[in-house]
Amino acid sequence: MGHAERDHALLSASGAHRWLYCTPSARLEEPFPDTTSEAAEEGTLAHELAELKVRNYFYSVEFGKRKLTAAINKLKKEKPWQDEMMGYTEEYLDYIKGVALAMKSTPYVAIEKRVDFSAYVPDGFGTADCILICGNVLHVIDFKYGKSPNGRVEAEGNPQLALYALGAYEMYKILYPIENIRMSIVQPRLSDGISEWECPLEELLSFGRYAKGRAELAIKGEGEYAPGPKTCQYCRARGQCRARADHDVKLAFSDNLGKLPPFISSEEMGDYLRKGADVTKWLGDLQDCALKECLAGKEVPGWKAVEGRGSRDWTDMDKAFDTLTKGGIAEDAVLWERKPLTLAQVEKVVGKKDFADAVGEYVVWKPGKPALVEASDKRPAITNKVTAAEAFKEDQV
Ligand code: SF4
Incomplete structure (x- = not known):
């Protein structure tokens, strides 16, 4: 099934962070249509590319280089395609390779596997990006293509991955003596985009029991609202x-x-x-x-929709510039502005590795403006106060 055409269950794994805590939300959302966004379409395409690469790596006999290239060329014709997807999906593949190579023996690998967690959540199913099993370890890996640092998703206690892990456990428990659960989220567009978590099977099953109770409330539209x-x-x-x-x-x-x-x-x-x-x-x-x-023509007392502030645009910029230059305006000096690409744009064009090799020595890290975040944020706290050690160092100079 294509990534975009996947069914969505009422109690989906991707929405679990919501219906687990605000149980009436599942039914309340029902009348509202699912909408998509440019970012979501971009993410879907990146997932398709990632799947192809992982498939080619682990199943190179059935899905070799030629098939991979043909499939990638097809994806390149899709509207949300960006060349940088090649590098980001490579980082995801590298992570999976690293996990597989670190396992005690060659793992069983399932890619884009539909998992059924209906033993815990009525009609619950979802698609896990990658599952690796080796000995008593079940490892579920999820690829996320978001680029906003505020949207960073943590693996620890992540209900979406935990539901996938429960589904995978139910599917493979007869074949493997699963005792340890590992969950990873790979967000290659973030600088610190890897989040990992491990727990014993009993902890996952205990989450499953909790999810079962919450799902019973959610399916009936009962329980407390939990806005946040x-x-x-x-x-x-x-x-x-x-x-x-x-x-x-x-x-x-x-x-x-x-x-x-x-x-x-x-x-x-x-x-x-x-x-x-x-x-x-x-x-x-x-x-x-x-x-x-x-x-939609409905009345919202005290409010109305109007046309926003418009802006002027050329109907034919080339002809307009041509007319101006013929009239004596210097094209290069006046009509065009020469601007360097940003560091990030140059890195995107050159590629991360070549960029680091060629010009890495000319790059310095400038600290960002102080920002207020929640105390749970992983970055160390800063202050303007001079510490005793710093003051002492200054006196020595
Ligand atoms: S409280 Fe929030 S999550 Fe719950 S139903 Fe309302 S908007 Fe949705």
């Missing part, structure tokens, strides 16, 4: 969900004013930021939703 930035982010009901609206309105318009000291404390600052993380997103989703209603 991560849970609501991709929920199709996010613009119209009352639970989320009530939650965010309460956070944004708390009625404590006047009863407390005039300045909020650092503790309160942290608390507001954490609790209010969803408020801005919610307002954006609400605007999108109201715009759709207005464009």
